Amino acid sequence: MPAFNLGESIPPHTEHAVSVSLPTWRANVGYEEGEDWVVGSMTTGYPRFFIHRSIQAFAKDILEKIGKKGLVAFLFPTRQVAARCVSFVKLRAPPAIVSSLEVLHLVLDPVNPQSKALRGLSPSISAVICSPEGFGFLKQYWQHTGDGVSSRRAEFCHSLFKDGLLRVDESPNTAAPMSPKPCRGPRRYQRGGSLDAGKPSITSQTSTTVPDREETSRFLEERFGRNLDVSFVEPAKSAIKRRIAGALRSDRELTSSPVPEKEMESNTRGVVNLREDDIYLFPAGMNAIFNAHRALLGARGGLKSVNFGFPYVDTLKILEKFGPGCVFYGNASEADLDDLEARLKAGERFLGLFCEFPGNPLLTCPNLARIREMADKYDFAVVVDETIGTFANINVLPFADIVVSSLTKIFSGDCNVMGGSAIFNPNSRYYSALKDFARTGYEDTYWPEDVMFMERNSRDFASRIERINANAEAICDVFRENKLIKAVFYPRDNESSANYEACKVPGGGYGGLISVVFHRKEQAVAFYDAVDTAKGPSLGTNFTLTSPYVLLAHYQELEWASQFGVDPDLIRISVGLEDTADIVNVFQAALHVAEHGSQ
Template sequence: MIDLDLGASIPPHTAHAVSVSLPTWKSNIGYEEGEDWVVGRMVTGYPRFFIHRSIQAFIADILDSLGRKDSKAFLFPTRQIADRCVSFVKTHAPPAAFSSLSTAHLVLDTTQPTSGALAALSPAISAVLCSQEAFPFVKQYWQHTGDGVSSRRAEFCHNLFKDGLLRLDEEGSVRTTQNVPTSPKPCRGPKRYQRPSSVEATKAAQSPKPAPDGDAGLPDLHETSRFLEERYGRNLDVSFVHPAKSAIKRRIAGALRGVSELTTAPPPEHEMESNSRGIPNLKEEDVYLFPCGMSAIFNSHRALLSARGSMKSVNFGFPYVDTFKVLEKFGPGAVFYGHGSEEDLDDLEKRLQGGDRFLALFCEFPGNPLLTCPNLVRIRQLADKYDFAVVVDETIGTFANVNVLPFADIVASSLTKIFSGDCNVMGGSAIFNPNSRYYSALKEWAEAGADGAGYEDTYWPEDVMFMERNSRDFASRIDRINTNAEAICDVLRTCPIVKTIFYPKYNTSRANYEACQLPGGGYGGLLSVVFHRPEQAVVFYDVVETAKGPSLGTNFTLTSPYVLLAHYQELDWAEGFGVDRNLIRISVGLEETDHLVTIMRNALETAAK
C-alpha cells in the first residue's frame, strides 16, 4: 500500500476503488489546480468528485448514439432524479446556460427474450445532457446530492446498452435534437436464453417487478443469477439482494446479524427490540439505504422540507463541505455556526427566543476535521422547546462507539467509510427515529415513493452485495482501530514539533462525546494534527509510509492534507473557524499497533530535521 504511484487506485488494482493515491503535498495542490501531471495520471478518484472511467465511457457512447458528441452529460439512476437536476440548473444557472438542457432515459427493452431475467435488477439510466456553459451547474447537483449513478451500475448498464437490451425511452425523453437514433442493434444473447415464439417474448415482457418489501413477484431467480453470471461475468445472486439489505439495515440499527442468518426468509421482527440504539420500537423499515452518505443527507433534507415546509436550517459546527452546500442551495438557506460551541448555542437560543424558527439543525458527531462534538443534550432540549428537527451525521463516531439516535430525529451516515472498510463500494443510510414528533410526516414522505417525490431506493444491487459482505465484521474492527488511534495520538502528543492534536478524547468537547459514548466504546479512528511550521507538515506528509489520498474509515491507515482537498478555494475562510490550512488528517487502520507507531515516529523524526 505504501509504494503506490501517483494516480493509482486505493486499494491498488481495484476497479471500483473509492480513493486515489496523491503521495506528495505537491500532488494534492496539483490535483486542486487541475494540472495534467496529476489529473492525467489518475485512474480513479473519490466518486463524487471524479467521474469514474466506466461512467465516462458510457456517457461517450450515449452521446454518440444521440448525435450529441459535442455535448456534456451526467448519469442518474432515475428520471425523477434527472428532472430534479434540470430544475436545479434552471434555478441557479443563467438562461444561456440551460437553454440546451435535455434528458434521455434508457430503459430495459422488454421485447427482448432476456429481459425477464434482468427485470429483478430494474436497470435504468437517465442522462442529463448539457452544454459546456451548463456543465458546472449540473456537476454541482451531481456532487452535492450524491444521487449520481455508481460505477458498478454504469458498467453493468453500459454492457446492456451495447447489447441492445437498454433502449431509449422515446415517450419519456425530452430532447433538443431531431431524428435521434435509438440504441444499437439488439443482440439476442446466448441461444439458451432465446425463445422462438412471440408469445413467450410477450410473457417475458410482462414479468412482474419485485415487490418493495420482499421477493414476491420476482422472475425465476435461479435463472436470473445464472444469466448474470454467464452473460456478464457477475457474481451476483439476486435472490440474496433483499436479505442483504435487511442484514445491512439491522447492523445499522445496532441489531447485528451474522452471515449464517443471511437467508431469503425474513428475520423475526422481535430481534430488533434489542439494539445498541436503545430504541425498543425501532423497526427495520425505519432504516433507509442510499447510494452514498451525501445522498442520505440530501434526502433527509428533502424529507424534512416535505414534512415541515420551507424554512431555513441551522448548520452547527464546521461542516463537511457538501452538507452546507445542500442546505444553502436546496431550499431557503441556512444559518451557519462554524465553531459549534456553547457560545454558538447561546446565540442560537437568543434567536429562538426572539421568534426565529428553523426547519432543522444539522451537525456531525464528531465533526470533520477538528473532531469536536456539539452538545447534543442541550440541542435536543432546544429542539423540543422551539420545534425544530435534529439531524446528526454519525459517520466518524460510528454507532459502535456512540449512540446519538435518542438525541436526533434523523441519524445519517456514510457507509462508505468504516462500516465498509474495504474502500471499494459506496453507500449511505438514514434512520428515522420512531419517537420523533416528525416521524409520521417523515414516513408519509418516504411512502409516497418516486412518483410522489418521496423516497427512491436507488442502491444498485451489486453495491448492496459488496456492502453486506464488507460490513459483516464491522463491530470487531472498531476495537482494533480505536486502540491504534489512541496509540498514534500518544506519539504525536509527546512530539515537540506538533502544535495541536484534534481527537475526541483530548478535545475540550470531550464531555459532549462521552455523554453519547457507549459502554466499552472508544474514541474512534480519525484524528488530525497541526505542526508548528508549515514545512514540517509538508515533510511529514511526503515521507509518512501510509496510503495517502481522500476518504476515511478504511481498514488501512490513510493520510490526507484534508483542508487543502476540501477547502482549497476557501482556505482563509476555513482558518477563520480554527481549521488550519496545513492540517493533516489521519484515518487509522487495522495494522499492527507497533508497526503504526514506528511509521509515525520515523515520519516525525524526518519532519523535525
C-alpha cells in the first residue's frame, strides 16, 4: 500500500483530488480543532469543506483587481446562485455584515474577438463579497448547498481573467442563460473501460462537423494548455445519464446522433417510461439534494420535510435552514414510522421524506415499502439518496419520487472529480409539477471539464462494483470474527437487512462501506494509526479509504450523534479494488497491532 503524508492529496499528486491524507487519529482531531500543524500542511481537502487553492487564488485576484483587498469573496457559477447565497446570508447575518455584501459578475468580454471561441463553455463567475466577519455565513451556504464553483472552473476562468477575457459586467440585471447551449458531438470516444487501466485524461479530439467548434478546440489547446472540445460535452452528459439509468453498457460506442428514447425502456430501474431528460446532473451530490428540496418547495409550496434516519450532516442542515424546517427521526426504525403515521393521522402534512439507503454511517435501511404506502395515502414526496447502496446493487426508484446520488463517490471512483444526479420518477404524482419547476428553476452548472472526467471515470463502474462488493464482504467477515470489535455495521446482516433485500437487484451485492466500533477507544486509535490504507474523508474510491468518520462529520455534536447509536469512535472503511487476500491481510495486521498495542 502507498504511504500518504499528512496533508497530501488523495490520490497523491492530483491537482483536483477530492480527499486529503489525515493519517493519524491525532491529525483528525487537530484538523477539527483548526491546529496549524494539520491545516497548514493540507494541500487540498474535501471540496465543500476546504476551498481549493485555485479558487482561493482567483478570489484573491478579483479582490485585488477591484480594490477590495481585506474583504472576502466566495465564487459561484451564475448570478442566480450568487443571489441565493446573498438571500441566505441576509436572513442570518448581523446588519453590519449584510451592509457589506456586494456581488460582482464576471462575463466574457464581448469586444475581445477571442471571446467568440469560448461562448459554448459559458465561462462565468459571480463573486459574493463581504467583510471578513461574514466568512462563516458565506461558508455555510457554500458547504450546505454544493453551489460553489468547482476547482477546474475556477482554474480555467482565472486564466481568462488574467488574460483580460473575463471582465466585470457593468449591467448586473442582464439575464444570464439558464444552461450552456447544447453542442453536437463527435463520432465516437476513444477510451474503453478497464478495471486495471491507467487513470483517464482528456485527450485531443477533432470535430469536423461544426467549424466554430474546431476554432474553440484549437483556441483552448493553444492558449490554456488543455484539450477541451465543447462538442464532447453534451454526448458525455447523455452517456452519464444513461449510465445512471442502467440503459447504457460501459463499452457502448457513443455517436453524435441522438440515441432513440426507446433504448431507455430496457433500463435497470424498472421504470419503462423513464426518459433521459428525467435525469439531472449537478456539480456535487449535496447540490443534487439541495436542488431536489428546492424543486419540491417550488412544486408543492412551503411545508416542513421529514429527515428519516441518521443523515449525512448537510442533508439535515439543508432541510433545517432552507424553507420552513423539518422533523427529524434519527433511527429510521419501525417505531419512528409509527410515530410519523400517528402525526399524519392527526392531520400534519409534510413536503417530503428524505432518507438514505443505506444510511451513513450505520448502514441501516428504512422500510421503503411502508414509506411509499404512507406517502401515497398522506400526500408527501419520497426522496431517496442511493449513494452508498449504488444503483448497481439496489433499485429504489419505484419507491421514490426523486432519487439522488453523489457521483463523486463510487460512480467516479477515481477521487478526482465531483458530481451529483437527481432522477424524477415519471410515475410520481408530482412529476408534472417538478418538471414545470425544472424548466425555469434548474440551472446546468456542471462545468464541462468536470463532466468529461466523470464520463470517462464511470465507464467501468459496473465491473468495479463487483470486485468492491466481494472485497467488502471478505473484510466484514474479518471484523465479525475479531474479539476487539464491539459492533459491525454492514447491510448484509443487520436488523434492517430485510429492507435492503427488498430493493436488492438480481446479482447485486451489499456495497463497499463498512463501519466498526471497538470495545475501547484506545483500540480504535491504535487500529486507525496502524492500518495501511489511504486515510481521509470521502468514500467510494477505487482504493480502500479509512476514516474516523464521526470525528470528522460530527465533531461539534458528538453527544447529539450518540443518541442515535452513532459512536464517537466509530471507524468507517470504504473498500476498494485491491486484491482480496492483500486487503484482508492489511486489516488483519492492523487488528493485531490494536490488540497488542493497546493493552
